[in-house]
Amino acid sequence: MHKPNGRKIGWISASAIVVANMVGTGVFTSLGLQLEVLSNPWAIVILWALGGIISLFGAFSYAELGTKLPRSGGEYYFLSKIYHPFIGYLSGWVSLTVGFAASVALAAMAMGAYIGKFVLLSPQALAIVAIVLISTVHSVSIKTSSHFQNTFTALKLLLILFLIAACFFMPATSPMTIPEEGVLVELGTPAFAVSLVYVIYAFSGWNAAAYIVEEIKEPARNLPKALIGGTLVVSLLYILLQLAFLHQASVADLKGKVEIGQVVADLMFGPIGGQLVSFFIALFLVSSISAMVWVGPRVIRAMANDYSIWHFLAQDNHKGIPVRAVWLQAIISIFMIATSSFEQVLLYSGFVLQLFTTAAVAGVFVMRWKNGHKGYSSPGYPWVQIIFLSISIWMLAFLMYDRPLESLLGLGNLLLGAVSYWWSNRHEQKLAVKE
Numbered sequence: 111m112h113k114p115n116g117r118k119i120g121w122i123s124a125s126a127i128v129v130a131n132m133v134g135t136g137v138f139t140s141l142g143l144q145l146e147v148l149s150n151p152w153a154i155v156i157l158w159a160l161g162g163i164i165s166l167f168g169a170f171s172y173a174e175l176g177t178k179l180p181r182s183g184g185e186y187y188f189l190s191k192i193y194h195p196f197i198g199y200l201s202g203w204v205s206l207t208v209g210f211a212a213s214v215a216l217a218a219m220a221m222g223a224y225i226g227k228f229v230l231l232s233p234q235a236l237a238i239v240a241i242v243l244i245s246t247v248h249s250v251s252i253k254t255s256s257h258f259q260n261t262f263t264a265l266k267l268l269l270i271l272f273l274i275a276a277c278f279f280m281p282a283t284s285p286m287t288i289p290e291e292g293v294l295v296e297l298g299t300p301a302f303a304v305s306l307v308y309v310i311y312a313f314s315g316w317n318a319a320a321y322i323v324e325e326i327k328e329p330a331r332n333l334p335k336a337l338i339g340g341t342l343v344v345s346l347l348y349i350l351l352q353l354a355f356l357h358q359a360s361v362a363d364l365k366g367k368v369e370i371g372q373v374v375a376d377l378m379f380g381p382i383g384g385q386l387v388s389f390f391i392a393l394f395l396v397s398s399i400s401a402m403v404w405v406g407p408r409v410i411r412a413m414a415n416d417y418s419i420w421h422f423l424a425q426d427n428h429k430g431i432p433v434r435a436v437w438l439q440a441i442i443s444i445f446m447i448a449t450s451s452f453e454q455v456l457l458y459s460g461f462v463l464q465l466f467t468t469a470a471v472a473g474v475f476v477m478r479w480k481n482g483h484k485g486y487s488s489p490g491y492p493w494v495q496i497i498f499l500s501i502s503i504w505m506l507a508f509l510m511y512d513r514p515l516e517s518l519l520g521l522g523n524l525l526l527g528a529v530s531y532w533w534s535n536r537h538e539q540k541l542a543v544k545e
Contacts, residue, residue, distance in 0.1 A: 121332035121339070123256045124319040126263040128340025130401035131315025132165075133266055134217055137348055138391060140305075140312050141355055142367035147301035151356045152293040157302065158352050161309035162345025164501055165316040167494040169341040171471040173334035176320040177486040178477065180329045183412030184321035184405075185466045192473040192480075195416075196531055201466040202413040203527030209463055210406025211442035214241060217398045219447060224392030228385075237447050240399060245440040248403045251429035252325055255404050262397035269390050270347050273371065276378060277354030283363075283377040304512075307505055311460060313348075316341045317467070321405045325430075334486060407435035417534045461509050462520040468502040471495055 144154055181187045186205065190198025218240045222233035229236070248255050296302055319336040323329045326336070355364065359374050367373050371391050376384035411432035414424035423435045474488060474495055488494065510517045 118325055118327045119252065119256050119322075120327050121335040123260055124322070124326050124332060124336035125340040125343070126260050127318045127322065127401050127405065128316060128336055129344055130259060130263045130266065130397040131318035131405065132313060132340070132344040133270070133347070134213075134312075134315070134395070134398045136308075136312030137351060138369070138371040140308055141352055141370050142364050142373075143308070144305045145361050145365040148296050148299075148305060149361065150293045150296050151361070153296040153302060154352055154356065155349060156293065156297065157305055157309050158349050159345075160306060161313045162341070162348065164310060164498060165313040165345065166338065166341050167490070167498040168467065168471060169316050169337040170488040170490060170494050171474050171498065172317045172320045173337045174474055174486055174488040174491075175470060175477070176323050176333045176337070177330045178481075180323045180333075181412070182322050182324040182408040184317065184409055185470045186409050186412050188320075188470050188473055189466065190416075192476050193469070196528075197469065199413070199417070199531045199534075200524055200527045201469075202409055203530060204462050204466065204523065205406065205409040206413065207442070207523060207527075210402045210409070211439050212446060214399055214402045214406070214439065215443040215446040217395050217402070218443065221392045221395040221399070224388050224395075228389060234447055238444050240396065241403075241440050241443050241447075244396065244400050244403050245436050248400070248407075249427070249431055249433045249436050251431060253429075255400075255431075259397070259400050259404060262394070262400060266394035266397045267347070269394050270351060273374070273387070274347075274350050274354045277358040277374065280358070280378050282358055303508065307508060310501075310505060313344070314460075314463075315401070316344070318401060318405050321408050325408075330486060403436065403439065406439045407432045410435035410438060417538075419534045419537050461506065461513070461517045462524060464502060464506060464509075465520075468499060468506065471498050471502070 141154065144157065148154060148157075175188050179188055179191055183202070184205075186198050186202035188198070189201050215237070218237035219233065221240055222236035225236050226233035231239070247258050316337065319326065319333055319340070323333060326332050355370055355374050359377055363377065364370060364373060369388070372384050372388045375387035379387070410420075410423055411426075414420040414422070414432075414435065423438060424432070425434050427433050472495070475492065
């Protein structure tokens, strides 16, 4: 069993992990795609507000799980204790194979694409260099990781606040127009439902602090503050940023565009200013990569402590950092960047990760039924859990219907995990016989 040593982080650093995991490319890319199917700007605002509410309900649930099961590992540990080690193992297997590694690779590729406009290296090479450098930083100590994370998260927040202020205070280049049809017309459409799925993905990361419980001071007090506070901050920023973009640019300017930040910056500051903002957006992705490089290896280490076939990944350095797990994740991410475009991998990993998040929130009911209730209590229990589960199950069903190939690929990955679990148990039995 891993016993953390050295410096632990407070709720501010833990909140920075949540914020850094949540704020990625999605907030700067989703709006243009949503405006292709939704024409009323207020429908867009409601969409992002719903995403924040759903994420907050999830954060309430994970705060209760993390304070009652205070060990690093997130869903891997929660599901192992609440249901069965097999369920937790599958969750850890998904995190090990595609979950965090794919997210690191995607953020690094996006950063490489932005910075590639200004330097001679290819976007692919830049992405690989970024992963190597950030993994090196997170191989030193918790103190180093904390300072690095806090610095780049602060820069990210300053950039977002700057864009929000600039959009609202500078004269609008193309004022927002409201269509004659009311907003309620669009709320019940399939287009709104599809857009909500992608908004939920943009909010992913609200549970990040639950993966590093053992590295947080007084988790019973600080974990809920980090999860709930970080989610509230990001939700507010997301809504304000979408309002700011819609205030500054017309639907026609933004519709179908992916690089929304650059489009709006071009309108406000001209081409040179737009390029400068693009460069800063690329830099803020360092924070996203850093957060996932910090969090992901803790899931790998938790599995490695429990299963002998993975013991070689459990080794920490003298500062309590799971260096082997850090570099295994880095190698998987680099492999993804070097060999393929992995949009389908992200979709199928999104399906299975949402599956385990759903199981974890449902675990609040199971844990109370098994063990009774004492300690921290989720606000709004049981209704926030019921609402979260209803929306999450709807999303999973929709993805199975709309994206059957990716969903089946995700289930296929679970099958490989089940085989790995069987192999692990056989290995444990052989060791027991030898002893």
